[in-house]
Amino acid sequence: xxxxxxxxxxxxxxxxxxxxxxxxxSPIRLLLLVAIAIFSVEISYMLFLHKVVPLSPFQEALVDxxxxxxxxxxxxxxFLYRPFVIHIKEHRKAEAALRESEEQxxxxxxxxxxxxTVLGADYKYLKINKAFCDxxxxxxxxxxxxDFKGITHPDDVDxxxxxxxxxxxxxxxxxxxxxxxxxxxxxxxxxxxxxxxVRKEDGTLRYVVAIIQDMTERKVAERALLEAKEKxxxxxxxxxxxxxxxxxxxxxxxxxxxxxxxxxxxxxxxPLNEGAxxxxxxxxxxxxxxVSLIDDLLTISRFKTGQLKLNRxxxxxxxxxxxxxxxxxxxxxxxGIEIENAIPDNSRMYADKTxxxxxxxxxxxxxxxxxxxxxRITISLDGSxxxxxxxxxxxxxxxxxxxxxxxxxxxxxxxxxxxxxGTGFGLPLVKDIVELHGGELxxxxxxxxxxLFSLALPHxxxxxxxxxxxxxxxxxxxxxxxxxxxxxxxxxxGEEALTMTAAVRPDLIITDIKMPVMDGLELLKAxxxxxxxxxxxxxxxxxxxGMEIRDTVFKLGADDFVTKKFDKNxxxxxxxxxxx
Numbered sequence: 001x002x003x004x005x006x007x008x009x010x011x012x013x014x015x016x017x018x019x020x021x022x023x024x025x026s027p028i029r030l031l032l033l034v035a036i037a038i039f040s041v042e043i044s045y046m047l048f049l050h051k052v053v054p055l056s057p058f059q060e061a062l063v064d065x066x067x068x069x070x071x072x073x074x075x076x077x078x079f080l081y082r083p084f085v086i087h088i089k090e091h092r093k094a095e096a097a098l099r100e101s102e103e104q105x106x107x108x109x110x111x112x113x114x115x116x117t118v119l120g121a122d123y124k125y126l127k128i129n130k131a132f133c134d135x136x137x138x139x140x141x142x143x144x145x146x147d148f149k150g151i152t153h154p155d156d157v158d159x160x161x162x163x164x165x166x167x168x169x170x171x172x173x174x175x176x177x178x179x180x181x182x183x184x185x186x187x188x189x190x191x192x193x194x195x196x197x198v199r200k201e202d203g204t205l206r207y208v209v210a211i212i213q214d215m216t217e218r219k220v221a222e223r224a225l226l227e228a229k230e231k232x233x234x235x236x237x238x239x240x241x242x243x244x245x246x247x248x249x250x251x252x253x254x255x256x257x258x259x260x261x262x263x264x265x266x267x268x269x270x271p272l273n274e275g276a277x278x279x280x281x282x283x284x285x286x287x288x289x290x291v292s293l294i295d296d297l298l299t300i301s302r303f304k305t306g307q308l309k310l311n312r313x314x315x316x317x318x319x320x321x322x323x324x325x326x327x328x329x330x331x332x333x334x335x336g337i338e339i340e341n342a343i344p345d346n347s348r349m350y351a352d353k354t355x356x357x358x359x360x361x362x363x364x365x366x367x368x369x370x371x372x373x374x375x376r377i378t379i380s381l382d383g384s385x386x387x388x389x390x391x392x393x394x395x396x397x398x399x400x401x402x403x404x405x406x407x408x409x410x411x412x413x414x415x416x417x418x419x420x421x422g423t424g425f426g427l428p429l430v431k432d433i434v435e436l437h438g439g440e441l442x443x444x445x446x447x448x449x450x451x452l453f454s455l456a457l458p459h460x461x462x463x464x465x466x467x468x469x470x471x472x473x474x475x476x477x478x479x480x481x482x483x484x485x486x487x488x489x490x491x492x493x494g495e496e497a498l499t500m501t502a503a504v505r506p507d508l509i510i511t512d513i514k515m516p517v518m519d520g521l522e523l524l525k526a527x528x529x530x531x532x533x534x535x536x537x538x539x540x541x542x543x544x545x546g547m548e549i550r551d552t553v554f555k556l557g558a559d560d561f562v563t564k565k566f567d568k569n570x571x572x573x574x575x576x577x578x579x580x
Contacts, residue, residue, distance in 0.1 A: 115191070115212035121205045123147045123164060135191070135214050137184030148210075153180035153188060167197050168205050178215070190219040254294070258287040310352045310436060314462055314507060314580035317347040317388060320357050321379040324364045336373030339364070342380035348485075348580030349386065350460040351437055359433040360388060362426040363453050367392040375450075386439075386459035391452045397445040405443070430455075462486045462579040465506035467497045467523065468541070469515045473564070477510065480568050484575060494518030498526060501533060508578050509538045512564075513549075521556060528557035537578040541566075 115132030119125055124147045128140045136143075136151055148164075149157055156179040163175040174196040181189040192213040198206045265272070265280040272280070321341030332339050349356070360379065367377045371394040378391045397405070405427055434441045434455050442454040464486045468474050478488050489504060491497035495518040497511070509527065513520035520540060527533045537559040542549055545563045553561050560574050 115210075115214070117143075117210045117212070119148065119208050119210065121168065121207065123149075123208070126207060132212055135189060135212065136181050151181050153182055156180050164195070167195065167208065170199075170203060170205075173197055188216075189214065190216045254287060254290055258284060258291065261287065310355070312350055312352055312437075314348055314350050314578065315353050316345070316576070316580050317349040317381060318343045318345055319353075320349075320360050320388065323357060324360060324379055327361070328364055328368060332368055332377070335368065335371065336375075337368055337371045338376045340376060340378045342378050343388075344381070346576065346580075347381050347385070348462075349388075349457065350462075350580070351457055355433045355436070356388075356455070356457075359430040359455060360390060362430050363390040366426055367394060367451065370394045384456075387454055387456040389452060389454050391450065393450040396447045396449050396451055398447060462507040463489060463504060464575075464579070465489045465491065465497055465500060465509045465511075467491045467494065467509065467511035467515070467520065469493055469512070473512075480571065481575065484572070484579065486579060492516075494520065494523030494526070497523055501527075501536075505533075506536060508575065509536055510575075511538065511540060513540060513542045513544075513553075521552070524553065524556045524558055539574065539578075 112129055112131055115135050116129045117125055117132055118127040125143050128143050130140075133140055133143065138151070143151070148160065152160055156177075160177060160179060163172070163177060166172045167175060174194065177193045177195075179191055179193050181191055183189050192215045193210060194212075195208055195210045197208050200206050261280055261284050265277060265284065318341070321343040325339045325341045328339055364377060364379070367390065371377065371392055375393045377393075378389075380389045380391070381387065382389050430453075431441045434457070437457050439455065439457040442456060443451070444454075445451040462484075464481065464484075466474055466477055466488055467490075468477075469492045474490055478490075481488060486507075489500055489506060491500055493515040494511070497509070498518075500506075509523075511520040511523055518526075520542075524538055524540065527536060527538060534557070538557070539560045539562060540553040540558045541562055541564055542553075543564045550561050559578065562571060562574065
């Protein structure tokens with residue numbers, strides 16, 4: 001095609017250059033001959049001028065003509081002959097470069113380790129290298145009698161034709177496709193195909209070049225890896241399901257057994273002797289540990305199977321500190337340990353209260369386990385509104401245990417100062433709970449200097465939607481709510497409020513009743529009737545007070561009712577109950 005035309009032109013130029021070298025002398029030789037001729041003519045002319053040699057009129061005309069020719073010859077040399085010679089030399093260089101380029105292309109084409117083919121505008125094969133022949137098992141002669149469809153897997157023909165037609169139409173200049181070829185022996189070969197177009201000056205397709213990388217082994221390896229991954233995931237799912245079912249089925253009878261043991265242990269009608277009570281105490285303690293282990297396994301199973309969903313809400317973090325101090329006070333007093341709740345009042349947190357309480361409970365229980373008489377455990381916020389700190393003055397953790405402290409499959413649990421044992425799941429579970437909230441768990445436990453665990457959760461401020469048509473009253477409410485550190489969104493009526501909830505979901509709605517367009521009762525009914533909004537707490541404000549209006553708003557789903565003649569000291573705690 002195009003290469004054949006270039007080769008023919010190059011051959012013609014080569015032949016012309018060789019003939020020019022035979023007909024025309026070299027530039028140095030030509031200049032030497034011209035110089036000798038000029039010198040001879042000029043000598044003859046000088047002799048004639050000095051009348052040394054007489055010349056006839058014909059001879060004078062001949063000398064004049066010769067002189068003119070000799071004067072014109074240098075101009076002919078510089079303006080005609082020399083450019084022609086330079087042109088011939090340039091074409092010789094071009095021909096040599098073309099020959100070298102052709103040899104390089106042929107070498108790359110023939111000896112490439114990837115398949116290379118050249119196809120015409122009709123997508124029939126024109127040239128095929130050995131690598132592609134080896135890939136599909138056909139000889140070059142056999143492939144030249146086919147187009148690409150003849151060796152393409154039937155499921156990949158349509159997409160290949162579609163892309164090829166786009167290439168032919170000029171919509172794209174190249175395309176890339178992973179496709180399957182049918183080997184001569186009937187097997188399937190995966191190829192990574194890249195096709196590029198070569199066009200004529202008018203833009204029509206001259207031919208295409210296709211490069212094909214054999215990726216059969218990679219595809220087989222990927223398939224094997226995917227199957228292994230699916231089997232491993234299925235095994236994990238079955239294991240988690242098994243653990244969940246067994247744990248759940250074990251917990252009920254074990255709890256009943258502990259209940260019966262406690263009845264016997266504390267039966268005043270038939271008191272046991274000291275030895276029997278000691279045995280029962282040990283049995284009850286072992287049962288408690290088993291129940292704790294089952295609870296941890298059930299929680300871990302819910303994490304791993306994705307069944308655990310966060311129920312986030314705003315609440316006062318002081319509640320967690322108070323609960324820890326109350327739940328562990330007896331155990332701490334037995335070991336001479338002091339528990340301090342240093343979380344201040346109105347410390348807002350946004351989290352799943354149950355799960356976060358469980359995380360802090362694990363940390364406090366662990367601290368009691370390793371502390372001894374005279375040590376202190378402190379639960380605080382330390383100025384950070386979204387990070388709970390659990391600090392103890394115990395012995396710290398040995399460096400060798402820190403690396404796997406949060407791994408479920410590594411046993412890092414060691415006996416406590418009074419011989420207490422643990423499941424080893426507590427700290428990994430705490431880490432999972434914090435990360436499920438989008439937070440991070442930090443640990444600082446230098447040996448001999450106690451431990452500091454930091455549960456850092458994302459800091460989120462509540463959004464309050466204030467709905468009232470009276471601008472002055474909205475301003476008054478905003479002034480009262482400033483100390484809540486919340487984002488206030490304002491709306492003049494119920495319809496505007498509903499529109500706002502579509503863009504920004506509020507954490508609390510405070511609404512008046514009497515408003516234009518849509519009043520507060522209609523807004524309340526609409527909010528509680530929408531599945532995605534019904535869990536938003538709503539406080540209804542009214543200029544009227546009476547059992548009738550109060551009963552009406554509560555029947556419609558209101559979470560609280562306040563008259564407009566409210567007391568700030570009564571109103572803010574009501575708001576804080578919903579947003580911490």
